[in-house]
Amino acid sequence: MCVIGAGLIGGSLMRAADKAGRAVWGTSASEETAAEARADGFDVGTDTDAALRRAVEADALVVLAVPLPALDGVLRRVDAVAPTCRLTDAVSVKVAVADAVARFAPRARYVGGHPMAGTAESGWGAGNAGLFVDAAWVAAADDGTDLDVWADVAELAWSCGSRVVPAASDEHDLAVARVSHLPHLLAAVLAAVGAGGDDDLPLALAASSFADGTRVAGTRPELVLAMCEGNRDALLAAVDDALGRLGAMRGALASTGGLAATVRAGHEGRLRWAAARDPQPVRVRRGRTTPTELREIGRRGDAVVGWA
């Protein structure tokens, strides 16, 4: 398996796959990072072309774990050196990556991936083999998906300790807008309102509801911006949903003073989330279960854990 990028995600992937007994090599754009990885015993250089050629020889899966701004350049190398390779990625938003692949490496056998794990840290040193344990790992299941490469992605996820959630690329982006990106924006708004008074009395009276509701506003702004701004269209839909609900609540509070509809809908949503904590484990037929069937598993909130 060939991993392009040796930061938090790429570095954790290499460690987890190595621990699972897979042959792993990779590259980093930074000689310093590559040296760190080599010092930890990993086969990591800075020559992307050489790493990709080796993937072609071994018919190995190539995993892109680079920041979004670096993606197009790497895809151009894929198209030049390993044009029909088995390809997946661990970059968060799926439609944008799929579009870039279609443009810059259109012959690649690409299946999008998104391990739902991370920390506030970054870099090779922050990685660890356990990062993906018990996480959901999205494997894109669009019409026309190459089911042989989809199986490679699923097996990689399982070897890292994750469960596989199949999803259409666009449905993935809408879903993470609702549950990963919107939380950051609402936390930012709440933190700004709490700190936005004329004095510090509100902050002096803030207790656990404010602490929890603003926790992710403590994330480095660059990370939040990269994540949210890359998912603009889907995020607009999620923000509009939130604005609609907040506006309706504002109207009810101003007219009748009643908040029951808002509070009860939120309580039911939280209970639904709590129930969804326990996904049904599903087994599918390797290379045979269709993208349509796979997507239905993710829509039910369930996860693929192995082959039937």
Next chain:
Amino acid sequence: MCVIGAGLIGGSLMRAADKAGRAVWGTSASEETAAEARADGFDVGTDTDAALRRAVEADALVVLAVPLPALDGVLRRVDAVAPTCRLTDAVSVKVAVADAVARFAPRARYVGGHPMAGTAESGWGAGNAGLFVDAAWVAAADDGTDLDVWADVAELAWSCGSRVVPAASDEHDLAVARVSHLPHLLAAVLAAVGAGGDDDLPLALAASSFADGTRVAGTRPELVLAMCEGNRDALLAAVDDALGRLGAMRGALASTGGLAATVRAGHEGRLRWAAARDPQPVRVRRGRTTPTELREIGRRGDAVVGWA
């Protein structure tokens, strides 16, 4: 000290004051609750008039710890039996309680209070002597506040392990709207958006940002409604602030795609909150420091911890 109400807050107050060596008696509207309290060794009956008469004889502080709907009735008994007693309360919103006191027990020497502590539980059995330890306890410092009774309230808070945050009643209500009530409404909106899609894919992909951002949506809706609906005017101002920020963000996302202003303001707010975790301890002169001076302490985010 006479505590009217023996639920979570009243019951915890009795235990904490008793532990601090104070003479405490109380009442409950429920014979069952009173019996529970007596079984735990507390002097709790159901005869409010008798408890209030005893407060008159001892010139003791009367603490109201009843639900808002029961307040007017209790204040009528105060006016009938202990019309000029030293009076405070532990009911959350301060303007509403001050208005009720002015209407139903206008001769009482009333100073509003609000210990910023609680759990999702209720009832005598849920109470404990440590509930208020390290909490902020608001003691209302309005123009004309009776500084002798203010000192009683401060000493009660200190004996329960709390620090005292002086605040004008209306500023308290605006502050808690921002940092206690708005978080519940934003959590409800986020939970509803996450669970509001056509399927369970978003919930299957929800991670810690969603879990934290919706935690208080798990609170029993009746508790949230009682808290938020009782603070309607102040809450409208907080909701409008949030709506304005969210709407501006929506506009920026749709036009330039940029979220930097929102995310950075949120990050700064969270850092300001973190810095405010460490209030400066202030000592004031008993019965001499004026309400204006006291309010400034709270506005700075500091707290009163003893007499100078």
